[in-house]
Amino acid sequence: MGYRVVVDFDLCESNARCMEAAPEVFEVRDDDFLYVLDETPPDELRPKVDEAVRRCPKAAISVVEE
Amino acid sequence: MTSPARGLRSVVVAGASLAGLRAVEELRARGVDGSVTVIGDEPHAPYDRPPLSKQFLAGEWPLDRIALAVAADGGLDALDIDWRLGVRASGLDVEGRRVLLGDGDEVAYDGLVIATGASPRELPGTGDLAGVHTLRTLDDCLAVRAGLDAGARRVVVVGAGFIGSEVAATCRTLGCDVTILEALPVPLGRALGDEMGAVMGELHRDNGVDLRLGVGVAAIEGDGRVERVRLADGSVVEADLVVVGIGVTPNTGWLEGSGLALDDGVVCDATTWVAPGVVAAGDVARWPSHRFAELMRVEHWDNAIAMGEHAARRLVAEHTPGAQPEPYDPVPWFWSDQYDRKIQLAGRSSAADEVRVVDGSTDERRFVALYRRGDRLAGVLSMNRPRPLVSFRRLVERGASWDEALAEAAS
Numbered sequence: 001m002g003y004r005v006v007v008d009f010d011l012c013e014s015n016a017r018c019m020e021a022a023p024e025v026f027e028v029r030d031d032d033f034l035y036v037l038d039e040t041p042p043d044e045l046r047p048k049v050d051e052a053v054r055r056c057p058k059a060a061i062s063v064v065e066e
Numbered sequence: 067m068t069s070p071a072r073g074l075r076s077v078v079v080a081g082a083s084l085a086g087l088r089a090v091e092e093l094r095a096r097g098v099d100g101s102v103t104v105i106g107d108e109p110h111a112p113y114d115r116p117p118l119s120k121q122f123l124a125g126e127w128p129l130d131r132i133a134l135a136v137a138a139d140g141g142l143d144a145l146d147i148d149w150r151l152g153v154r155a156s157g158l159d160v161e162g163r164r165v166l167l168g169d170g171d172e173v174a175y176d177g178l179v180i181a182t183g184a185s186p187r188e189l190p191g192t193g194d195l196a197g198v199h200t201l202r203t204l205d206d207c208l209a210v211r212a213g214l215d216a217g218a219r220r221v222v223v224v225g226a227g228f229i230g231s232e233v234a235a236t237c238r239t240l241g242c243d244v245t246i247l248e249a250l251p252v253p254l255g256r257a258l259g260d261e262m263g264a265v266m267g268e269l270h271r272d273n274g275v276d277l278r279l280g281v282g283v284a285a286i287e288g289d290g291r292v293e294r295v296r297l298a299d300g301s302v303v304e305a306d307l308v309v310v311g312i313g314v315t316p317n318t319g320w321l322e323g324s325g326l327a328l329d330d331g332v333v334c335d336a337t338t339w340v341a342p343g344v345v346a347a348g349d350v351a352r353w354p355s356h357r358f359a360e361l362m363r364v365e366h367w368d369n370a371i372a373m374g375e376h377a378a379r380r381l382v383a384e385h386t387p388g389a390q391p392e393p394y395d396p397v398p399w400f401w402s403d404q405y406d407r408k409i410q411l412a413g414r415s416s417a418a419d420e421v422r423v424v425d426g427s428t429d430e431r432r433f434v435a436l437y438r439r440g441d442r443l444a445g446v447l448s449m450n451r452p453r454p455l456v457s458f459r460r461l462v463e464r465g466a467s468w469d470e471a472l473a474e475a476a477s
């Protein structure tokens with residue numbers, strides 16, 4: 001069973017807290033937009049992704065189990 | 067995963083909010099499977115405060131949207147918390163390892179996390195008038211909203227700090243006439259320096275707020291309900307609603323007499339440790355930062371999380387033979403939303419030797435400014451420019467020199 005990272009881009013403000021927590025998965029680029037590099041990251045990254053969820057001030061990130 | 071720390075069978079968390087909840091999550095993630103009791107004087111389950119001056123105050127978000135969520139599998143329930151809500155921690159017996167409660171009960175602990183946050187300062191002599199508020203809790207916010215819903219049109223905000231500024235912005239966006247009264251000649255001058263503070267003030271004026279600087283409040287007057295604010299220079303501002311945002315003080319009253327060091331917060335060591343079995347985190351905690359060579363206490367959302375998590379690991383380390391406790395030495399990070407502007411601040415901006423705009427311009431209200439202390443980059447402030455803030459924040463983290471920072475800006 002894997003999981004999928006979903007970002008609500010209406011809420012996201014590109015402040016890159018998620019990128020600090022999980023740079024393998026989240027990247028804010030020079031255009032000031034957030035890009036999700038890997039929507040279905042490997043299980044080893046799950047703790048980092050959870051940390052990104054916690055550190056997002058806009059609660060814009062969710063993890064969908066699938 | 068580290069093995070559960072033996073001897074950490076019962077943990078008590080004082081303060082049922084951001085720092086406390088994140089500490090519990092980290093304890094559980096580290097395999098601490100004993101009892102966890104969370105004591106909170108508010109009747110509510112933990113909720114998020116930043117929306118209280120933003121979307122929730124504006125009525126854009128429903129109540130369930132501000133509940134603090136738990137990311138890990140199973141959510142909040144899986145943390146298996148023994149909640150003691152609506153009850154105050156009233157005292158601490160460090161020697162006997164027990165917390166005394168306002169209802170006469172007491173709870174014993176092997177480990178205690180102090181996370182009682184901070185409370186707003188009040189303007190002396192304004193307690194009794196209806197329509198005069200501070201804004202810290204959900205109940206405070208509901209009271210302000212009730213005033214707005216009842217038709218308050220003329221809003222006076224006392225204090226041009228971040229929370230006051232956000233309240234002003236939200237009320238303005240809702241169509242109210244807003245006046246901000248600030249006793250200092252420059253808003254946020256102490257926090258951001260005069261130049262950047264002035265920009266924050268102009269942002270309000272751009273948006274039609276009547277910003278009055280360098281003027282103290284003499285009295286808030288009315289017959290049962292607020293009608294006007296009288297200023298020290300004799301002038302008067304009519305008001306239907308007043309929100310006072312003149313800073314907060316850490317909630318350490320319950321620790322008086324406990325023997326813990328209290329000095330504008332609970333004083334921790336560099337690892338968040340306070341006393342045997344006791345750690346502290348969030349707005350209530352003060353700790354020596356090696357990085358910035360100062361005793362720090364920050365009132366930031368992000369710090370409450372990071373420090374809550376760190377304090378939990380510190381408790382585990384204390385109960386794990388041979389474990390080396392790590393220092394807590396972050397680069398603080400803060401954001402504020404006002405009107406259509408996103409403000410972010412990383413590192414230290416106060417007491418800077420120099421401030422330099424390196425990207426965009428303050429006139430456009432879209433810029434990045436760097437703060438220098440000695441020959442180092444100490445902090446970075448941005449308005450509607452998130453990406454460069456990330457790069458400069460990393461430079462602060464690395465302890466980069468001022469010249470390196472300017473070189474990065476020029477590249």
Ligand SMILES: Cc1cc2nc3c(=O)[nH]c(=O)nc-3n(C[C@H](O)[C@H](O)[C@H](O)COP(=O)(O)OP(=O)(O)OC[C@H]3O[C@@H](n4cnc5c(N)ncnc54)[C@H](O)[C@@H]3O)c2cc1C
Pocket residue numbers: 080081082083084085086105106107108114115116117118119153154155156181182183184201202203229317320347348349350364365366367368370399400401402403
């Ligand atoms: C309106 C508002 C807007 C904000 N906006 C931002 C923002 O945009 N960006 C940002 O970075 N930060 C913001 N903050 C700051 C951020 O919310 C705080 O830094 C954060 O809440 C601190 O968390 P904490 O857990 O340390 O303390 P708190 O959230 O203050 O929680 C402490 C809890 O302990 C309870 N308590 C106190 N004493 C006792 C006792 N003796 N016994 C039991 N319980 C007790 C309190 O009632 C409270 O529930 C905002 C704060 C407010 C109020």
Ligand code: SF4
Pocket residue numbers: 007011012013014015016017018019026028034055056057058059060061
């Ligand atoms: S932390 Fe949240 S708001 Fe910030 S960039 Fe990531 S998803 Fe967006």
